Amino acid sequence: MRQRSLIAITAALAAGALTLTACGSRDGGDKNGSGSGSGGTTVTIGVDAPLTGDLSAMGLGIKNSADLAAKNANKKNYVKGVTFKIEALDDQAQPSAGQQNATKLVADKNVLGVVGPLNSSVAESMQKVFDDAKLVEVSPANTGPSLTQGPDWQNKKVRQYKSYFRTATTDAIQGPFAAQYVYNDAKKQKVFVIDDKKTYGAGLAATFTEEFKKLGGKVVGTEHINPDTKDFSAVATKVKKSGADVVYYGGEYPQAGPLSKQIKAAGAKIPLVGGDGINDATYGKLAGPDSTGDLATSVGAPVETLPSAKQFVADYKAAGYKDEYSAYGGYSYDSAWAIIEAVKKVVDDNGGKLPSDARAKVTEAMQNVSFDGVTGKVSFDEYGDATNKQLTVYAVKNGAFTPVKSGTFTG
């Protein structure tokens, strides 16, 4: 009798323990998994960005964010049998350096995709090199419309390269969005337009100007600056004399910051407005305290409204990178992850191994990639452009850009 009772008690205790243990371990299987990929194949994701020079704040954010994506994929063993690594090259924002980097990345057979570049002008020099090698390229930052839709994109869109994709919204939307905000919300009607003559800056200034004029606004002056100089006093004087109530600048923050400061110093206390190229923490430092009220449009929604972006920010901080992720961090992570998703698709379709024509297959797979990324839903349209087209207006407040208004393109 006593033995039977003991057996019953033991069984009951064991059953209870097992039940509770099973409940407790749910979803915890990966917790102690390897932090690195266990695969035998190493796939390299190339990164091209300005890692030195004026634009390195953005470039290093691109590099680190792509690195974080590779590390997370390895930690999760996301593509079985494959370990990802990053090969980052510095283009110094120069098209010629970008083209050399493209050639170097093509020569490395382990490279199955490239994240970058930052500058549209650099992208123009790289696209054909990658396309000839069927090596996929996903830019987190290029906004020049012609890169995907061709030089006559306003009249007839024609895709240029099947290997080129981007996660950033184009200036075909960003420029008009800025013009609508400046004219209708900020109530500015006389603009002085300045650009740096580069593909990005001149293109953005053009799309802004066209929309601003359509709305009924007046362009009271235009100027081009030399991005190699920091003395804009002559242009600042012209702005003051023009009677403009706003300045639009197509270009990047290393020039935009001093330009804003010198315009205000010349006596024109009017806001400078720019695009995503000036949306960096460095801008406020370069432009000084009078830059309060300056505006920048940028691609995407504010980080604090995206739960997925919050996770990215936490992961980035935990990874201990020295540099900020900057304006394109989330887009760079998503660009790298798009490559990882494409590699996964190719490996899964080939019985768990990379095929001999992996580059071509990855490029092909990229067209149908779709996932919930840091910046929202990531997928590409027939031109290779991001289908997620969100934009935000930021204003300088206490020396930093803070979100003012967001928009979504649904046309």
Add this chain to the structure above:
Amino acid sequence: MTGVGPLEPGEGTRAWDAPDPADAPVPGPRSWRPPRLPDRHRRTVLAAAALAALLAGSGYLYATRERQPPPPAPPFPAQVVDVSYLDPAVTPAGAPPGSFSFAVLVSVDSGPPVTVTRISQPYAGLSVTSEPRPPFRTEAGSARKIVVTMHVTECGIVPENAGLPFLDVTLRNVRAMQVQSFILGPRYAQALTEGLRGACGNDSR
């Protein structure tokens, strides 16, 4: 005899026989025995002990279980709402002269229900009403057709043309209230331009 052999025990030196282990008292607690209870009581005590042990074990395991992460916060409304242009619509009876209408579709992709609390647009000289009037609520996975009516209040200041005009829609759910600009694309731009021209005439500025 030089040999060393066992000595004969002397008197009084004979070893005592070892006691029978069965009779020896066992030192320590093993020597204690619970008082013998009747079978009925013994079973009750054992069952209670078993229950207590099970509860203690369960409590320990529950307290030391792996915690599930808290459920994710609901999404911001602008991340789950889509507003798209449909087509021109019949202007509601009673709308003032200089009005024109079009339909948009408001859809909620996921998350908690979203309430549209306001529809506006930033152009000077132009006012907006809609049918249904805000506030109206839309559940996740469903869409609602809205007829937006624009009324030109002052032709001289309304913008002449636009490439990518937008509607400002104020959205609210349990997470937040947001004003989001929806850029409805070239078809909306064309409809808006034609509507403005129709309301003001080509040379009325």
